[in-house]
Amino acid sequence: MAGAAREFAGLSLLAAAWLLAGEAARAHPDDTPIEPPASLMGDPHPPEGETRRFPKVRWRIEQRFLLDADFGASESSYAQTRARMKVTAPLSERVLLRFDLVGGTRLYDFGGEPEVFDGAPVNEIGPLYDTSLRLGARYRLLPRWSLFAGGVATARWEDGAQLGDGAKGGGFAAVGYATEGERFSVGVGARVSSRIDGSGVRVGPIALLDWRVTDWLRIKTAGLGLSLQSEVSETLELLLSGRLESRRFRIEDRGGAIGAGTLRDRQLPVGFGVRWLAHPRVKLGADVGAVVYHELQVQDDDGDELDRVTADPAPFFGLRVDFKL
Secondary structure (H helix, E strand, C coil): CHHHHHHHHHHHHHHHHHHHHHHHHHHCCCCCCCCCCCHHHHCCCCCCCCCCCCCEEEEEEEEEEEEEEECCCCEEEEEEEEEEEEEEEECCCCEEEEEEEEEEEEEEEECCCCCCCCCCCCCCCCCEEEEEEEEEEEEEEECCEEEEEEEEEEEEEECCCCHHHHEEEEEEEEEEEECHHHCEEEEEEEEEEECCCCCCEEEEEEEEEEEECCCCEEEEECCEEEEEEEECCCCEEEEEEEEEEEEEEECCCCCCCCCCCEEEEEEEEEEEEEEEEEECCEEEEEEEEEEEEEEEEEECCCCCEEEEEEECCEEEEEEEEEEEC
């Protein structure tokens, strides 16, 4: 009976998680939701009575290219580069810490008509910079139940804008449930963050899922997205994924009605990926797919919308390398 009650509790949390995720998706947030780092769900604690002595340090460098996105009067391509450092440190058999540092750039190239937006004096979009610092912790209350909490600081700005004007911060808290062996983990909670346009504070739900369906099949959530991962062999992994990504950047002061406004870049890439363990410490990857939804929106420095444009689906491809110390 006790085992059945535990499973019922876990399934109840799963249902709640999906309901909250649905509400978050319908809310169309201005930025990808702040959430606990994924490894807080997926990285198991040390066994009872055992503590790892050294943290795990991982690095990732990735490049993504979008090809010929048609925004109507203009066609666009972009190149996105991101670098990430992840440190996971079990402090005890109950406490796990995770530190993430991410930095990246996005370079747009518009062709066709010089005006990207009809209702805003934005002829070209300069290099866009995106940085974030995230610290999270997991505390195991009981063998199957854990608490998550942490904070995030981000800065997103166009070249020529003030870095501080593109900064914001926030935090999250959640409760998680995991089955024996942590093959199935689910978590629900809440997040709070400031807004880059200074219009107040955003509060919303978060939902996390990490399910090892079999030894070779895994399902994970990532923000407002889902990935299906299949381990073909010890060195080869295939995956299908889709995720709504939304970023708001502070743009250079262009004067006039727009001033030092903001640019929101929202897109939904859906793709197929391959991961190859080339060395025990090095993993190589490639992705190909399509950005099935892509929208750019401009607001003035008072937060009022000036214009938005939407592109037709366009192909993308990406490359990445992961290595660990």
